[in-house]
Structures are given as structure tokens and as C-alpha cells.
Amino acid sequence: MASNGQTTKSPPSPSPLRNSKFFQANMRILVTGGAGFIGSHLVDRLMQNEKNEVIVVDNYFTGSKDNLKQWIGHPRFELIRHDVTEPLLVEVDQIYHLACPASPIFYKYNPVKTIKTNVMGTLNMLGLAKRVGARILLTSTSEVYGDPLVHPQEESYWGNVNPIGVRSCYDEGKRVAETLMFDYHRQHGIEIRIARIFNTYGPRMNIDDGRVVSNFIAQAIRGESLTVQLPGTQTRSFCYVSDMVCKTRVDGLIRLMEGDNTGPINIGNPGEFTMVELAETVKELINPNVKIISVENTPDDPRQRKPDITKAKELLGWEPKVKLRDGVPLMEEDFRQRLAVPKKV
Numbered sequence: 579m580a581s582n583g584q585t586t587k588s589p590p591s592p593s594p595l596r597n598s599k600f601f602q603a604n605m606r607i608l609v610t611g612g613a614g615f616i617g618s619h620l621v622d623r624l625m626q627n628e629k630n631e632v633i634v635v636d637n638y639f640t641g642s643k644d645n646l647k648q649w650i651g652h653p654r655f656e657l658i659r660h661d662v663t664e665p666l667l668v669e670v671d672q673i674y675h676l677a678c679p680a681s682p683i684f685y686k687y688n689p690v691k692t693i694k695t696n697v698m699g700t701l702n703m704l705g706l707a708k709r710v711g712a713r714i715l716l717t718s719t720s721e722v723y724g725d726p727l728v729h730p731q732e733e734s735y736w737g738n739v740n741p742i743g744v745r746s747c748y749d750e751g752k753r754v755a756e757t758l759m760f761d762y763h764r765q766h767g768i769e770i771r772i773a774r775i776f777n778t779y780g781p782r783m784n785i786d787d788g789r790v791v792s793n794f795i796a797q798a799i800r801g802e803s804l805t806v807q808l809p810g811t812q813t814r815s816f817c818y819v820s821d822m823v824c825k826t827r828v829d830g831l832i833r834l835m836e837g838d839n840t841g842p843i844n845i846g847n848p849g850e851f852t853m854v855e856l857a858e859t860v861k862e863l864i865n866p867n868v869k870i871i872s873v874e875n876t877p878d879d880p881r882q883r884k885p886d887i888t889k890a891k892e893l894l895g896w897e898p899k900v901k902l903r904d905g906v907p908l909m910e911e912d913f914r915q916r917l918a919v920p921k922k923v
């Protein structure tokens with residue numbers, strides 16, 4: 579039953595394989611975009627459960643096999659090079675659909691491909707869910723709220739999005755992906771889950787990912803100036819990656835998949851910072867000698883962003899635990915290792 583009471587059909591029957599003579603109790607889970615930042619952490623958590631078999635599909639546009647190296651060759655793990663804009667034939671019970679470039683510099687690099695990934699990729703994954711009777715979770719985004727006129731953002735807010743701007747391939751793409759999820763749910767009875775993720779950071783982000791936390795941390799470690807894009811008063815709310823997926827502590831995405839609620843549900847940390855405050859925090863914690871400089875911004879940058887997580891708390895029993903000041907040093911450690919710049923003692 580949908581949270582909004584709009585279900586018109588019961589879900590299709592699961593694959594006949596589930597009732598076959600050789601049925602194994604394992605849960606077969608597909609993770610699209612599983613070689614990326616959030617996806618690879620999610621795979622780590624899913625693989626900790628011995629009942630799970632995990633299949634990752636990824637085209638390696640922004641992800642890397644390196645993020646999954648600990649699982650390659652594991653009997654419960656499979657990695658497939660595949661682009662979700664093409665159909666996929668596998669037998670699975672659950673689909674975590676993450677595939678999509680998430681950093682603005684990468685999603686703007688080939689905007690037509692980004693919108694194809696969001697629209698055709700989501701259609702293909704919904705088609706797969708329909709054929710095999712799988713439950714599907716979409717990682718949507720706080721960007722569906724655009725440059726929000728309501729603060730903090732509740733799930734009931736419809737957003738303020740430019741449909742023809744340079745960010746539209748991503749934010750409108752995700753909005754269409756959400757629409758497709760609900761239409762497949764209402765029309766075909768597919769079991770859906772939608773997470774609206776707010777800015778997430780942590781180990782394994784690409785060093786040159788281009789998003790603000792990874793930029794500032796890499797710049798501070800290299801002794802370069804921290805580049806605050808103008809005006810610097812714009813705000814974001816940053817969630818540490820373990821809060822997003824961690825099974826043992828708090829597990830936003832996994833709880834949503836396993837619970838009864840379709841969503842959309844905001845998953846994020848309500849701690850809100852201006853970009854100047856973020857730069858000052860990174861400077862203080864990592865390298866007090868670096869300068870903070872102002873640089874040009876790009877069009878349509880949202881001016882404020884903060885999740886209302888009442889639904890996540892009430893419906894999933896989820897709330898984030900890691901404060902920005904505690905998460906930054908954990909990410910610094912990972913970046914120092916990868917950049918081969920040890921901390922001076």
C-alpha cells in the first residue's frame with residue numbers, strides 16, 4: 579500500500595525461480611551505479627549480510643572498479659560493465675537504482691547523456707522490476723526542489739526548478755524519474771521506494787569530483803586556496819556517507835528499501851552551513867595556512883538547502899549521527915592516503 583494511498587494494483591508475481599525446486603533463500607540485489615561513491619558503500623553494507631547476492635552494473639563514467647576491489651571474485655558478488663540506457667536482463671529481487679553522474683561538473687559535461695540516463699535508465703530498470711517482480715529504490719535528490727522558496731524543504735514541497743537551465747538535465751531528469759516510478763507503481767503495481775538524498779560526502783569520493791566538500795578537502799591538503807563560489811552565503815546541509823547506508827548504525831537507504839513506505843523521503847543531515855562557513859571549518863581542521871578566495875559561480879545555483887527529516891525519523895526511525903566536524907577528518911584521512919600526503923605531526 580502506498581503512503582499516499584494511490585495503489586491501484588497489487589505487485590506482479592515474483593519470478594517463478596523463487597518457487598523452483600532449487601530455490602535458494604538468498605536475496606538477489608542489483609545495484610546500478612554501484613562502482614560510484616554512495617553505491618560502493620551501499621555494496622559494502624549489503625555484502626555484510628551473508629543472505630545477499632549482489633550484482634553491480636556500472637559504465638564507469640564517474641565510478642571505478644577500485645571502489646569494489648574487495649568484492650571482485652567473491653562468490654556472492656558480480657560486476658557487469660553496462661550502461662543503464664540499454665535494457666538489462668537479470669533475475670533479481672531488489673533493485674537499488676543509483677546510476678547517474680551526481681557532481682554538477684560531470685552531469686553538465688554531457689547533459690543529453692545525463693537526461694537519457696535519468697529517463698531511459700529509469701525506464702529500463704522499471705521494466706526489469708516489472709518483468710521479475712522486484713522492488714525498486716530510486717536515489718532521487720534534493721535538486722528536485724530546485725532553488726527552493728520553502729525552507730527547510732519538506733517532501734510535500736513541489737520545488738522551484740528551471741526547466742531549461744544548465745542543471746535541468748539532472749534536476750528535471752530526476753523529477754521525470756520520480757514520475758516514472760509513481761506511474762509504474764500506480765499502473766503496474768510495482769513496489770517502489772524513493773529517497774531524496776541531500777548533499778552527501780565521505781571517503782571514496784573522486785579527488786577531482788568537483789563537489790564542494792571534496793574540493794575544499796583536496797585543496798587544503800595540497801596547500802591550495804579554498805575556492806568559495808560567489809556569493810558564499812548559499813547554504814547546504816552535509817550528510818556523512820555512513821549515515822546514508824550503514825546497516826549497523828543508521829541505514830537510510832536500506833531501511834527505506836526494507837520498510838513499507840514508498841516515499842519520497844528526504845535523507846540528509848539538517849545541519850546547515852554557508853559555503854564560507856564550510857571553508858572556514860575545513861581550513862581550521864585541516865590547514866590553517868590556506869587562503870579562502872571567492873570565485874565565479876555557475877547559473878541556477880540553489881541559494882539554500884536544508885532537509886526536513888521528520889518523515890525519515892517517524893517512518894524509518896532514521897536520523898543522521900555524524901556531525902560535519904567529525905566527518906571532515908574521516909574524509910581527510912582517506913584523501914591523504916590517496917594523495918600520498920601524510921599529516922604533519
Ligand SMILES: NC(=O)c1ccc[n+]([C@@H]2O[C@H](COP(=O)([O-])OP(=O)(O)OC[C@H]3O[C@@H](n4cnc5c(N)ncnc54)[C@H](O)[C@@H]3O)[C@@H](O)[C@H]2O)c1
Binds near residue numbers: 662676677695
Ligand atoms: N552524493 C550526493 O550528494 C547525492 C545527493 C543526491 C542524490 N545522489 C544520487 O545518488 C546516486 C549516486 O551518487 P554518487 O554521489 O555516488 O555519484 P557517483 O558519480 O560517485 O556515482 C554514480 C555512479 O553511476 C555510474 N553511472 C553513471 N551513468 C551511468 C549509466 N548511464 N549507466 C551505468 N552506470 C552509470 C557512474 O559510473 C558511477 O559509478 C546518484 O543517483 C545521485 O543522483 C547523490
Ligand SMILES: O=c1ccn([C@@H]2O[C@H](COP(=O)(O)OP(=O)(O)O[C@H]3OC[C@@H](O)[C@H](O)[C@H]3O)[C@@H](O)[C@H]2O)c(=O)[nH]1
Binds near residue numbers: 789793814853879
Ligand atoms: O569548489 C567549489 C565547489 C562548489 N561550491 C559551492 O558549493 C555548493 C555545493 O555545490 P556542489 O557542487 O557540492 O553540489 P550541489 O549542492 O550544487 O549539487 C549537488 O546536490 C545534490 C546532489 O544531487 C548532487 O550531488 C549535486 O548535484 C554550491 O553552492 C557551489 O556553488 C564552492 O563554493 N566551491
